Amino acid sequence: MTPRIETRAMSDLPRLTTPWRIGALELPHRVVMGSMHIGLETLDDGGEALAAFYRERAEGGAALIITGGLAVNAEGRGGVDYAVLTDDAVRTRLHRVTDAVHDAGGRIFAQLFHAGRYAVTGGAWQAVAPSPVPWRAARGEVPRALAEVEIAQTAAAFGDAAEAAKAAGFDGVEIMASEGYLLNQFLSPRTNLRTDAYGGDGPRRRAFPALVYAAVRAAVGDGFPVTVRVSGDDLMPGGTSPEDSAEFALALAALGVDALSVGVGWHESTVPTVQLAVPKGAWVATAERIADLLAPLYPEVPVIASNRITDLRDAESVLERGHVDAVALARPFLADPALVARSFAGEHSLVNSCIGCDQACLDRSLTFQPVSCLVNPRAGREVRFPVSLERRRRIAVVGGGPAGLAAADDLAKRGHDVTLFEARDHLGGQFSLAARIPGKEDYLLTVRSAEKRLRAAGAAILTGTSPAAEDLAGFDGVVLATGVRPRAVAIEGADLPHVLDYETALTRGIPAGTVAIIGGGGIGVDTAAFLVEEADEKRRADAFAARYGVEGAAEFARSRPTRALARPRSGSLVTVMRRSGKLGDGIGITLRWVALSNLRDAGVTMLSDLDYRRITAAGVEIAHADGRIELVPGETVVICAGQERNNPLETEIAARGIRYELVGGARDASKVDAVRATGEGLAAARAITR
Numbered sequence: 001m002t003p004r005i006e007t008r009a010m011s012d013l014p015r016l017t018t019p020w021r022i023g024a025l026e027l028p029h030r031v032v033m034g035s036m037h038i039g040l041e042t043l044d045d046g047g048e049a050l051a052a053f054y055r056e057r058a059e060g061g062a063a064l065i066i067t068g069g070l071a072v073n074a075e076g077r078g079g080v081d082y083a084v085l086t087d088d089a090v091r092t093r094l095h096r097v098t099d100a101v102h103d104a105g106g107r108i109f110a111q112l113f114h115a116g117r118y119a120v121t122g123g124a125w126q127a128v129a130p131s132p133v134p135w136r137a138a139r140g141e142v143p144r145a146l147a148e149v150e151i152a153q154t155a156a157a158f159g160d161a162a163e164a165a166k167a168a169g170f171d172g173v174e175i176m177a178s179e180g181y182l183l184n185q186f187l188s189p190r191t192n193l194r195t196d197a198y199g200g201d202g203p204r205r206r207a208f209p210a211l212v213y214a215a216v217r218a219a220v221g222d223g224f225p226v227t228v229r230v231s232g233d234d235l236m237p238g239g240t241s242p243e244d245s246a247e248f249a250l251a252l253a254a255l256g257v258d259a260l261s262v263g264v265g266w267h268e269s270t271v272p273t274v275q276l277a278v279p280k281g282a283w284v285a286t287a288e289r290i291a292d293l294l295a296p297l298y299p300e301v302p303v304i305a306s307n308r309i310t311d312l313r314d315a316e317s318v319l320e321r322g323h324v325d326a327v328a329l330a331r332p333f334l335a336d337p338a339l340v341a342r343s344f345a346g347e348h349s350l351v352n353s354c355i356g357c358d359q360a361c362l363d364r365s366l367t368f369q370p371v372s373c374l375v376n377p378r379a380g381r382e383v384r385f386p387v388s389l390e391r392r393r394r395i396a397v398v399g400g401g402p403a404g405l406a407a408a409d410d411l412a413k414r415g416h417d418v419t420l421f422e423a424r425d426h427l428g429g430q431f432s433l434a435a436r437i438p439g440k441e442d443y444l445l446t447v448r449s450a451e452k453r454l455r456a457a458g459a460a461i462l463t464g465t466s467p468a469a470e471d472l473a474g475f476d477g478v479v480l481a482t483g484v485r486p487r488a489v490a491i492e493g494a495d496l497p498h499v500l501d502y503e504t505a506l507t508r509g510i511p512a513g514t515v516a517i518i519g520g521g522g523i524g525v526d527t528a529a530f531l532v533e534e535a536d537e538k539r540r541a542d543a544f545a546a547r548y549g550v551e552g553a554a555e556f557a558r559s560r561p562t563r564a565l566a567r568p569r570s571g572s573l574v575t576v577m578r579r580s581g582k583l584g585d586g587i588g589i590t591l592r593w594v595a596l597s598n599l600r601d602a603g604v605t606m607l608s609d610l611d612y613r614r615i616t617a618a619g620v621e622i623a624h625a626d627g628r629i630e631l632v633p634g635e636t637v638v639i640c641a642g643q644e645r646n647n648p649l650e651t652e653i654a655a656r657g658i659r660y661e662l663v664g665g666a667r668d669a670s671k672v673d674a675v676r677a678t679g680e681g682l683a684a685a686r687a688i689t690r
């Protein structure tokens, strides 16, 4: 059975829509939903939530899904919320998943996973590794080196897990040998310091992964697809060399692997791989190197490129280059389960784009919280928020920022009669501001696609309109999502003409000259990036490649249509100040370090632990914790001191007895948190129609 998708306008994706094979398995198109840990794998619900999550993606056209990592044994779990494939209860749950995907016309592979030294054990067990080499985030926990006998047992565990996967109805397995997990650790001379049969030179470092492959193949037999996720580049000094990676890929092909999916980077690498600072398609060249190597010798082994591709038109361009056979995307399937169906129907503008923020996915998965998506808060919660309509209601949503759009999108999708009011002349709210920051241009895509979907669903969108409470009396309910406004500061001189709030600064631009930024949270850091980051995507990609020494990282971005933000540059000294606490507080863990190091490299001065004394015509006078007084130069001073609620309607609406839900910044402006805002928008859309 093939996924039920429309392909009436597939002419702009001719290569992606061409059938292909992984071993004996025929697939109708070349888009793979890549592996993501969802955090639902251990939920004791009989597999209902996980099955619903994958079912919706298969219904949306994902012809081949790779599960998140399923541990081959208990010590191989990435953390406490990882499932062990050979557990009976897990297998039962997974059977429900495979049934759901098959029922929706899709295929699904189990990813066979062992975290090795990347296991976050919380002291519940000791992580294992080729050698006792710890990593930074393990907080002093040193992994135990596997004894030779345990190496054989671990390989056998991969075989057992593969057998369990086959019994649970999976259509194939992917062995995880990339991204710094156990097999990758054995391959790398940085983490494999062994001197026995499993360490030393390249062939011996490859011995354990080869043993794993043999165990898996023996367990599932010849006709069952077995693929391997290989590392195209560890991005680690002293890690696996390109020659070693090439030898490993060739060895797997010689052993009969059915396909190779190419990953990149380790968790502890200082090169960002999937964050929004990474150019689109940065790692395509890495996969192409492996594909070019295999093509003359093993043309039957397809190679799959992945990472930092969010749009299927880009995926088509990747195939057009003529090297790899398919493209895997992961987070874009969180953002839009119907990514394939919409794109194949030529409805690219309706696709809810992944904006690369990591806030509800990677950041949560690293802290063992269930994964969702900032732009699609239903992700991972499909059972709790089914798409159904009991009784059509007439709902007003006031505010077209992230929370309002999430509410309106959900209401309209379920068939309610929606009127969206927005005071500005455009939708987007804080997303529109964010989209002015270089690297965050995609924030505008999610706003535009929401607007398109709303219009397609028949919603009325009234921009430039601020309704009074009496205008809302005829609705069955109102979602108040009027957002936030910049908070003013009580500092002497804050009313001087060269002092701007962040909204004005980002909207109208900042005159050339020195800039002092008061407030070093997420918005302060963004405002500094607005001033110093390269606005042209192509030049930014070149800068990324040069900075990290990654040959080819800008190649694909250079071939894309130009996107350059128009904005004035200060061309001068920028200082970000924070009274106390961490600079960049509020930015997610996966993005903060990249954002701060970019600013540092761009020469931005960052100061904290200080008091603001006064703002003068020349800048901001501050007192350091040690008593030193300094004048921070600022021909322009930008206030990024947080927000306050903008909630002009609630009192009167309540007085009139109109049913309402209050969401996002209008409810609580204490922290910039778009994940909370969109989640509340969704919850309000449900509550107001009950």
Ligand code: SF4
Pocket: 331, 332, 334, 335, 353, 354, 355, 356, 357, 358, 359, 360, 361, 362, 372, 373, 374, 375, 376
């Ligand atoms: Fe993409 Fe952000 Fe959603 Fe993650 S949370 S899938 S990065 S939009």
